[in-house]
Amino acid sequence: MGVNKTIDADFLNLPLTAVSDAAISTATSAGASHVDVRVERTRTGLLALRDAKPETQSDETLAGVGVRVIVNGAWGFASSPEISVKVAQQLALTAVAMAKTSKPLSTQEISLVTEPVYAQKTWVSDYEIDPFSVSDGDKKDRLAQLSNSLLKSSNVNHTSAHAMYVKEQKHYADSYGTSTTQQRVRMQTQIEAISIGTGGFESMRTLAAPSGYGWEWMGNTHWNWDAEIEELPALLAEKVASPSVVPGRYDVLVHPSNLWLTIHESIGHATELDRAIGYEANYAGTSFATPDKLNTLKYGSSLMNVTGDRNTPHGLSTVGFDDEGVAAQQWDIIKDGILVGYQLDRRIAAAVNRDRSNGCAYSDSPAHVPIQRMPNVSLQPNPTGPTYDEMVSSMEDGIIIKGDKSWSIDMQRYNFQFTGQQFHRVKSGKIVGQLKDVAYQATTTDFWGSMKVVGGPSTYVLGGAFNCGKAQPGQVAAVSHGCPAAIFDKVNILNTVAEAGK
Amino acid sequence: MISAQDLIEKITSAATCDDCIVVVKDKTQANLRWASSTLTTNGVITERNVTVIAFIAQDGGMAAGGVSRTDVHESDIPQLLEQAVAAAKAAGKAEDFAPLATNVSLGDWNGQHVPTGPEIFKDFAPALGDMFARSVSHDIELFGYAEHTHETTWIGSKGGMRLRKDSPVGRVEMTGKSHQRSRSTWSGIETRDFKNVSVADIDADVRQRLNWQAKKVDMPAGHYDTILPSGSVADLFTYMLWVSGARDAFEGQSVFSKPGGGTRVGEKLSNVGFQFFTDPNYAQLPAANFVATAVSSPFSSVFDNGQPIKHVDWIKDGVLQSLIQTRATAALTALDFTPLGENAIMSVDGGKGSLTDLISKVDDGLLLTTFWYIRMVDPNSLLLTGLTRDGVYHVKGGEVVGATNNFRWNDSPISALSRIAHASATEWTQPREWAGDVTNMAMPALVIKDFNMSTVSPGN
Numbered sequence: 010m011g012v013n014k015t016i017d018a019d020f021l022n023l024p025l026t027a028v029s030d031a032a033i034s035t036a037t038s039a040g041a042s043h044v045d046v047r048v049e050r051t052r053t054g055l056l057a058l059r060d061a062k063p064e065t066q067s068d069e070t071l072a073g074v075g076v077r078v079i080v081n082g083a084w085g086f087a088s089s090p091e092i093s094v095k096v097a098q099q100l101a102l103t104a105v106a107m108a109k110t111s112k113p114l115s116t117q118e119i120s121l122v123t124e125p126v127y128a129q130k131t132w133v134s135d136y137e138i139d140p141f142s143v144s145d146g147d148k149k150d151r152l153a154q155l156s157n158s159l160l161k162s163s164n165v166n167h168t169s170a171h172a173m174y175v176k177e178q179k180h181y182a183d184s185y186g187t188s189t190t191q192q193r194v195r196m197q198t199q200i201e202a203i204s205i206g207t208g209g210f211e212s213m214r215t216l217a218a219p220s221g222y223g224w225e226w227m228g229n230t231h232w233n234w235d236a237e238i239e240e241l242p243a244l245l246a247e248k249v250a251s252p253s254v255v256p257g258r259y260d261v262l263v264h265p266s267n268l269w270l271t272i273h274e275s276i277g278h279a280t281e282l283d284r285a286i287g288y289e290a291n292y293a294g295t296s297f298a299t300p301d302k303l304n305t306l307k308y309g310s311s312l313m314n315v316t317g318d319r320n321t322p323h324g325l326s327t328v329g330f331d332d333e334g335v336a337a338q339q340w341d342i343i344k345d346g347i348l349v350g351y352q353l354d355r356r357i358a359a360a361v362n363r364d365r366s367n368g369c370a371y372s373d374s375p376a377h378v379p380i381q382r383m384p385n386v387s388l389q390p391n392p393t394g395p396t397y398d399e400m401v402s403s404m405e406d407g408i409i410i411k412g413d414k415s416w417s418i419d420m421q422r423y424n425f426q427f428t429g430q431q432f433h434r435v436k437s438g439k440i441v442g443q444l445k446d447v448a449y450q451a452t453t454t455d456f457w458g459s460m461k462v463v464g465g466p467s468t469y470v471l472g473g474a475f476n477c478g479k480a481q482p483g484q485v486a487a488v489s490h491g492c493p494a495a496i497f498d499k500v501n502i503l504n505t506v507a508e509a510g511k
Numbered sequence: 512m513i514s515a516q517d518l519i520e521k522i523t524s525a526a527t528c529d530d531c532i533v534v535v536k537d538k539t540q541a542n543l544r545w546a547s548s549t550l551t552t553n554g555v556i557t558e559r560n561v562t563v564i565a566f567i568a569q570d571g572g573m574a575a576g577g578v579s580r581t582d583v584h585e586s587d588i589p590q591l592l593e594q595a596v597a598a599a600k601a602a603g604k605a606e607d608f609a610p611l612a613t614n615v616s617l618g619d620w621n622g623q624h625v626p627t628g629p630e631i632f633k634d635f636a637p638a639l640g641d642m643f644a645r646s647v648s649h650d651i652e653l654f655g656y657a658e659h660t661h662e663t664t665w666i667g668s669k670g671g672m673r674l675r676k677d678s679p680v681g682r683v684e685m686t687g688k689s690h691q692r693s694r695s696t697w698s699g700i701e702t703r704d705f706k707n708v709s710v711a712d713i714d715a716d717v718r719q720r721l722n723w724q725a726k727k728v729d730m731p732a733g734h735y736d737t738i739l740p741s742g743s744v745a746d747l748f749t750y751m752l753w754v755s756g757a758r759d760a761f762e763g764q765s766v767f768s769k770p771g772g773g774t775r776v777g778e779k780l781s782n783v784g785f786q787f788f789t790d791p792n793y794a795q796l797p798a799a800n801f802v803a804t805a806v807s808s809p810f811s812s813v814f815d816n817g818q819p820i821k822h823v824d825w826i827k828d829g830v831l832q833s834l835i836q837t838r839a840t841a842a843l844t845a846l847d848f849t850p851l852g853e854n855a856i857m858s859v860d861g862g863k864g865s866l867t868d869l870i871s872k873v874d875d876g877l878l879l880t881t882f883w884y885i886r887m888v889d890p891n892s893l894l895l896t897g898l899t900r901d902g903v904y905h906v907k908g909g910e911v912v913g914a915t916n917n918f919r920w921n922d923s924p925i926s927a928l929s930r931i932a933h934a935s936a937t938e939w940t941q942p943r944e945w946a947g948d949v950t951n952m953a954m955p956a957l958v959i960k961d962f963n964m965s966t967v968s969p970g971n
Contacts, residue, residue: 063602068594069579073558086554090581103555108630114543114550114640116647145576145601149895167762205763207770209891288546290654291686291697294883297970316822326515378557417884419898419921419970424919426896426965428888448888448896450919450966481656481684482554483546483947508921508965509894 010275014133016192020178025190028097032076035101041078041085043103043121044184047332047433048092049375051177052310052448056148058170061156063149063434071373076100080108080120088376106286117490122365124335126186132195132329135322136223140174143224148172150199151227153287155238162242164249164409167203172196173475174224174491177485179332187334195219195487196226200238202245211445213245213507215340216266216505219473219487220496221323241471244431244443251443253434253506258499260407261449267429268388269472269490270413275453276308276489277386278316279422280342281369281479282351282361293479294420297453298348300361306348308478309457314389317352324385325473325487327370332379335368342386346457367494373484377468380480385473387491394465397494403462408432408447408502409440415448426450428505448503456497464493512559514956516585516621519667522563525588528596529573530566530611531669532816535559539626543636543657548651555620555629562805564813565595572682574599575813577806588884605814607807609838612817617801618675624663627679631659631705638710645714651721652692652834655685658947659705671908672817675801678853680950682941686901687717694914695971697881697901699941701744701950720880721900726913728905730969736876736932737962738869738906741940741954744857746882748787749942749949750895751924753823754887756809757834761844765892766925767834774834776846779927781829784860789852790822794952795939796944798853798945800925812837813946823849828860829928854951856876862934866956871909872933873958877912878904881943882920893923900943917971918964933958 029046036044050072057065073090074097085108087100140148156168175194182188197219203212217232229235263271278296283289286294298306318339319328328337333355342350353363354370371382395403412430419425433440433449451459473489515535522533536597551900564577576598578591589873636656646653646815661892684699696717702708739747760767760774767775771922791800804811815837824832841848870878887898899918935956942949 012827052931053897061607062606064606065806065808066575066598066602067577067579068598069560069562070581072581083550083551086552087556089557090559092582107553107555107629110636111543111550114643116549116637116643117547118774145598149601167764203764209770210763219606241730287652287692288551290546290688290695291684294970295811296690376554376558378554379553380552415886415896416777417896417898418881419917419919420900420966421970423970424898424966424968426888426919426921446889450845452969480552481947482540482542482556482658503921503965505894505921506892507890508963509892509923510926511792511887 016131016133016178016190021345023048023092024094025180027094028074028092029180029188030096031438032097032101033182033184036076036078036105036188039105041080041104041105043079043327045077045333047372047375048180049178049287054140054151054170054174057180058152060158060167061153061160069352071374074100075372076104077378078104078108079119080105081112081501083108083112083115085111085118086378099201107459119356120359122358122363124355124366124388124469127334128186128188128337130189130330131393132189132191134221134327136194136221137196138224138225139176140196141395142178153360155200157233158238159241164204164242164246165202166205168201170200172198174447180271181332181334183334190335193221194223195221196223198227201372202241204245204249211245211249212296213248214412216224216430219471220326220471221325221327223358248431248443248445248480251445254444254502254504254508255444256504258346259502260404261500262404262407262409262494263497264409264411264471265468266412267410268495270416271427272386272388272490272492273474274416274418275422275425277383279380280351280452281331281383282353283381285351286361289479292481297421297423302348303346304349307346308343308348308454309346310460311346312391312460312463313346313457316340316389316391317342317384317386319384321385321489321491323471324384324489326385326489331368331370332372333370335366335370338368340367352381353477358380371486373486376482377482380454380484382479382486383488385489388493389471390466390493391463392466392495394463396465397468400462400464400494400496401435401440404435404438404496407435408444409435422451446505449502449503450501458501459498461498462496464495468494515665515858517854518561519665521585521882521889523669526565526592526669528565532564532813533667534562535665536662537624538660538662539628540658540660541629541631541960543632544656546654548646548653553832554682563591563595565592565599566597566611567599568603569604574602574603575605576602578814579805589595597742600916607837607839609812609814611668611814612672614671615817616673620673625661627659627661632657634738635705635708635710640657640712642710650851652688652691653685654682657683657954664747664803666816674801674803674817677864681705682946684946685713685717687721689721693971694721694724695901697943699943699946701939701941715862723904723911724902725877728913728915729911730905732916732918732964732966734961734963736873737959738873738876738878738958739957740866740879741956742883742942743879744957745940745942745955746885746944747856747924749945750885751893754890754893756843757836757846758809758840760834767831774844776831776834779830780826780925781931783930784831785829786858787820787824788856789854790826790856791820791852793854793856796854796953798951804933810835812839815850818850819849820852823852856953858937859931859934859955862955863911863936865935868934869935869956869958870906870911871907873909876905876906883942883944888921893925894921895923896903898970917968919966919968920963922963927959931957932958932960
């Protein structure tokens, strides 16, 4: 099977250019100084099995047109599910009227940075098998087979399996002449084994990350599902029988399957420039990493190098061009432990007097405006760093944390608390068993400042999420975070049963 | 665009499967968003969602499969039906099967969707502009959001189901910051038509709370008697509802599972006369009196569409009464069929007065503004974690004496049920974290004893 590089004909057959041309010319004639149009179609499938039998099934296609304008320095936006020239003209007029209505409330003039024009570009993400080309029965059978393997074990009482698969198609055009048409695919599958005991229940989930693959993700080539499922019942049984953690300070080896989420929350969101200047203050929050600290803030230890990008292969935030027609790129966010960069869209770049965007505009629906969303934000491995086994051997006394579970961080991205799927106790360089009821709690800069070992390239894994939320009305985006394993010095470990006062 | 009713008639009459349900949602919305006292985004939105669910008789039950699209033309109907039938066949006999309702009519089937639009803001927007101007001259920065949404849902079936409901809902959220953003406060108000929104009241609240923050005292982590405003109570107990699925409890996978098997229904959970219920006839929070769902989940079943929703007590007089059921899980658990309704009402016997009255009853404790970033830590105890946000106040001798730092907390709403010291009267309220997702809640403010503030958060 080769990589697919064509956009589906039934999307290209929609009146994409006619609709965007109509909206641009109508809005321009009505006084707009800027017009951008998105014609989008996103198909999302969900299959959830409980104890290997279907519980939830959906197959939803969201399509429509969104028209955004600037008139006299004020925004206007309108959208409709109908993809037609006539509706596009109406939307253009509604958006212009909305901009005029908004003008008295807009005390700051909206402007956008200038970007190169890309005419009639197309781009398709790297995937082999369109998940929607696989029959519903075959998809169900694969999840049922993996669930049934777990249920065969006496250690497993119940299972839950979820697969979500998305195909996103976008035609973008603006009044400067840029027009792009893109298609990308992503998949997320999680399978959980549950053990019911007299003292309550415990669960353990597969560590496979969501990723920019098609249905080929569910074979054993890119992720060895069968091998992971085979190991899970014994790992779960060991967790059930393991001691409850003694709270205190421990050296912690955070596996990439857990560290990606800590990166997402404490670096990814904190370096969104719109947040840092207050645009999300009523909802998602602000950031301690304010622009006055650029190039001086010591974010973490000197081993810390973090990049932002929209072009990592199979990355969930990877595109050819963003939702403002800006080409995908990569840049530094943290260099040798110092904050050196932010995530930008064209409007935020202009608001802070920068020359260029770095391509972080995204909208999750034709009904929502593009806003600055997260690129793939990744911690770089140490090129000469240790292997995972070498890292474990190097630990005198500590805990390995694998897999993400619960996450929470404050609105300025200082204080966070995470749990995980597996907690392995290490003594004198050897894994001696699991622990349970573990959470780690820290302040962002203290935690990253305590990073004393960064794993080598062999430990690097691309993690990520489908469900990153931001903005009002709420928008959801998928994003990847690559990282190596890393060791942190003396992290505060809580016992979650003790926290509940029991 | 073809009307919802016509579309449903055309699809259900073209369907050759054993039954077919079509759910059409027409939604219109206008929204305004602002930051640093200037408008940042806005929108006028029209959305349609059409779900076709095919049912096929199988082994004494039925299989179901669904497909959803945003804009459906007559020519798309054969393909949609074909895809729905294929999904049903692939799924096999449904675990949540129960006989489908037939020939049931509820709501004004023939009425058109009444769109909302920016005109809903005709009084609000100029008042907001005036508030922006006043705030700028007083060095206060405003951040917030206003939204009005009208959603109409039609559900029709081949078997003669004809259901319709309308949900007009809106809200205003306002964050105020001053003194180089070192002070921060929030207030939120739910509305159906913006007639109950007073910008002057919001302005006064913002100013009073920013003034309360003139004096700041650092307080350490620890257990505090804590006043939760009604919106925070809504955020906390929404999580309890989300883990109230009967099957999860019955199968040992929730805080409502009884050790050794079965559910905790019948167990006393609260130290006070605590009532928590859903009721489609609750005057202030109108809600549909029938099940309407386009997808099956642990909480809902497409087979239950059109089944009546009545008053359901989740907790009555402090005793757990009901868990969220489909008809299939009701049979499995041998409990009554108690579907999740569209509102949630809490009251505490003897609870009266306002938040201000509650403050006067606390000798030494904390007053919160809102919770934030609430997540489950341990599902066995429903231990949740989260932050406080936009103002924590030290209350001494029944008065607010100053502002203090934010905290990360770890506590459980189930455990909190037995630590209720005082309650206010029940009021229509807006959760903070789940605003927009969870509406139609009436809650009291509560004083919870020994709330676990786990660490100090430097976040502001």
